Amino acid sequence: MASTLAEKIIARAAGRDEVRPGEVVTVKVDLAMIHDSGGPRRVEPILRELGAPLFDSSRVVLISDHFVPGDTDEGARILEMTRAWAKERKVAFHDGEGICHVVLPERGHLRPGMMVVGGDSHSPTGGAFGAYMFGIGATEMAGVLATGEIWLKVPDTILIEWTNTLSPGVVAKDMMLALCGRLGMDGGRYQAVEYSGTAVSALSMQERMTLSNMAAELGAQAGLIAPDETTQRWLESIGGGAGEWRGLATDPGARLGAHHVFDAALLEPQVAAPHSPANAASVGQAAATPVDIAYIGACTGAKYEDLKAAAGILAGRKLAGGVELLVAPASRRDQDRAEAEGIMRVFEDAGARILPNACGICAGYGSDRLGENVTCISSTARNFKGRMGAASSKVWLASPLTVAASAIAGHIADPREFLAEASS
Amino acid sequence: MTGRIFLFGDDIDTDQLAPGQYMKGGIAELAAHCLESVRPDFPAGVRKGDILVAGRNFGMGSSREQAAEALRHLGVSAVIARSFAGIFYRNAINLGLPALVAPDTTGIEDGDTADLDLGAGRLHLIKKNRSIELEPLPENLRKMLEDGGLVPHLKKRFAAGMEKPTP
Numbered sequence: 001m002a003s004t005l006a007e008k009i010i011a012r013a014a015g016r017d018e019v020r021p022g023e024v025v026t027v028k029v030d031l032a033m034i035h036d037s038g039g040p041r042r043v044e045p046i047l048r049e050l051g052a053p054l055f056d057s058s059r060v061v062l063i064s065d066h067f068v069p070g071d072t073d074e075g076a077r078i079l080e081m082t083r084a085w086a087k088e089r090k091v092a093f094h095d096g097e098g099i100c101h102v103v104l105p106e107r108g109h110l111r112p113g114m115m116v117v118g119g120d121s122h123s124p125t126g127g128a129f130g131a132y133m134f135g136i137g138a139t140e141m142a143g144v145l146a147t148g149e150i151w152l153k154v155p156d157t158i159l160i161e162w163t164n165t166l167s168p169g170v171v172a173k174d175m176m177l178a179l180c181g182r183l184g185m186d187g188g189r190y191q192a193v194e195y196s197g198t199a200v201s202a203l204s205m206q207e208r209m210t211l212s213n214m215a216a217e218l219g220a221q222a223g224l225i226a227p228d229e230t231t232q233r234w235l236e237s238i239g240g241g242a243g244e245w246r247g248l249a250t251d252p253g254a255r256l257g258a259h260h261v262f263d264a265a266l267l268e269p270q271v272a273a274p275h276s277p278a279n280a281a282s283v284g285q286a287a288a289t290p291v292d293i294a295y296i297g298a299c300t301g302a303k304y305e306d307l308k309a310a311a312g313i314l315a316g317r318k319l320a321g322g323v324e325l326l327v328a329p330a331s332r333r334d335q336d337r338a339e340a341e342g343i344m345r346v347f348e349d350a351g352a353r354i355l356p357n358a359c360g361i362c363a364g365y366g367s368d369r370l371g372e373n374v375t376c377i378s379s380t381a382r383n384f385k386g387r388m389g390a391a392s393s394k395v396w397l398a399s400p401l402t403v404a405a406s407a408i409a410g411h412i413a414d415p416r417e418f419l420a421e422a423s424s
Numbered sequence: 425m426t427g428r429i430f431l432f433g434d435d436i437d438t439d440q441l442a443p444g445q446y447m448k449g450g451i452a453e454l455a456a457h458c459l460e461s462v463r464p465d466f467p468a469g470v471r472k473g474d475i476l477v478a479g480r481n482f483g484m485g486s487s488r489e490q491a492a493e494a495l496r497h498l499g500v501s502a503v504i505a506r507s508f509a510g511i512f513y514r515n516a517i518n519l520g521l522p523a524l525v526a527p528d529t530t531g532i533e534d535g536d537t538a539d540l541d542l543g544a545g546r547l548h549l550i551k552k553n554r555s556i557e558l559e560p561l562p563e564n565l566r567k568m569l570e571d572g573g574l575v576p577h578l579k580k581r582f583a584a585g586m587e588k589p590t591p
């Protein structure tokens with residue numbers, strides 16, 4: 001029978017020939033990712049209580065990102081216990097190398113077809129590589145670490161197809177904000193979203209990661225993209241391989257829970273007003289809203305591709321008076337590459353302050369949290385009240401290009417105006 | 425079990441349930457601020473056995489399970505909603521807090537007293553003598569709730585001889 005990509009991965013992990021939506025199955029987990037916030041400090045007491053060793057330490061990856069660089073007493077203490085745990089439990093550990101969702105694939109841990117759990121709500125990011133990856137809480141993670149298994153209700157597949165191609169100045173982040181606006185934050189119904197269409201196939205891996213990452217904002221369990229040659233080339237470029245990926249795709253005629261079609265060519269840059277990603281609208285509707293802080297950061301919006309696109313807007317320009325631009329590259333590897341290509345130089349010349357490769361103010365941690373009544377435009381995924389700092393702060397979500405354009409203008413601005421200027 | 429109903433709207437998020445700035449303290453401190461941004465009298469007013477009834481997408485946002493833990497700490501006996509955010513739903517059941525879907529919650533009012541029958545999948549409004557149907561829980565989750573959550577459930581399985589993985 002025709003199956004969806006999600007059903008194929010789940011069936012394999014459940015040791016079954018096929019599965020159907022609504023069935024509850026137990027699957028074997030190929031990989032579990034945890035970070036310093038929800039990881040060792042929360043799972044270790046439960047593992048002790050259960051008296052269980054790790055099911056397989058070679059299938060566990062620990063990444064420190066939420067409390068890096070440890071500039072508060074609390075943060076420093078948590079990092080110390082995270083490091084000790086990595087040694088004691090003998091797991092792969094990436095310390096201070098960047099944000100977990102970006103580090104996990106770039107260090108070669110993900111392959112198409114894998115069943116993966118992550119102790120973080122943006123775990124659907126792994127779906128960009130054709131892995132079924134979803135987020136769970138700490139108690140459930142402890143259960144996975146002790147047994148190597150987890151239950152799943154086989155999801156419906158919600159196919160989101162983007163036809164045509166994106167216009168210049170419009171990127172994956174705009175696609176996701178538009179989807180949050182149209183479908184709402186429960187549009188994904190905790191089912192599997194799958195992105196397809198010519199505009200998706202044309203995206204780079206890091207742009208695809210942005211789509212999968214924000215499946216979380218749609219309330220989906222997973223955000224899948226069928227692997228293709230782009231996936232294979234990327235995995236090979238980091239020194240890994242894609243394995244047997246052909247056939248990992250939704251069969252023609254497979255039963256879908258829903259099928260939405262959007263025209264990428266009609267999409268304009270988007271911004272989401274405080275305090276919900278679902279408050280998305282075209283940038284023109286918010287133009288001239290003054291901003292104090294522009295933030296290019298997070299797994300969603302500060303990967304190499306994001307930095308490069310933002311630098312394209314900023315090159316040769318200066319920040320507007322009174323605006324502070326903060327740039328927290330999502331990983332050390334991405335920052336190194338941006339450095340080598342002169343991209344970091346563009347940020348420095350424009351007057352930006354460069355922050356560590358960590359979650360930073362996206363998670364509301366550290367000394368740069370937003371102060372009272374500050375208005376911020378941010379490349380992150382969420383703008384819930386008080387998430388990035390004071391409850392009185394206001395966060396607008398946008399693409400890294402729109403954040404850069406707004407930093408130059410001093411108010412929310414359309415990045416396409418700067419593209420046009422650059423080419424004239 | 426019998427409890428009073430606290431009624432909430434759609435899209436209650438994890439930052440409202442477990443506000444970030446109190447996450448560093450213990451669960452008691454966090455629970456004392458649970459939902460106060462939506463309803464200031466909630467943390468002090470809720471009593472053991474009370475039942476939360478909410479609209480769509482209850483518990484959306486982060487994977488922090490303190491969102492469910494805070495409710496359990498306050499003595500809430502169950503959360504009933506028209507729909508749940510997936511991670512919250514899993515976290516609640518894992519922590520032994522029943523999370524139940526009621527496709528139609530019309531007629532339920534704040535302050536109603538109700539009997540919750542988990543086995544029958546029904547919420548009975550006592551004064552109104554009216555029953556609200558709840559979607560049945562899958563078998564595996566019903567067992568986990570009976571055991572008191574995932575940790576006691578796994579303990580039982582380990583004790584019953586399910587091999588622990590070899591290190």
Ligand code: SF4
Nearest residue numbers: 099298299359362363
């Ligand atoms: S950068 Fe933000 S969204 Fe990404 S993992 Fe860190 S806290 Fe979560």
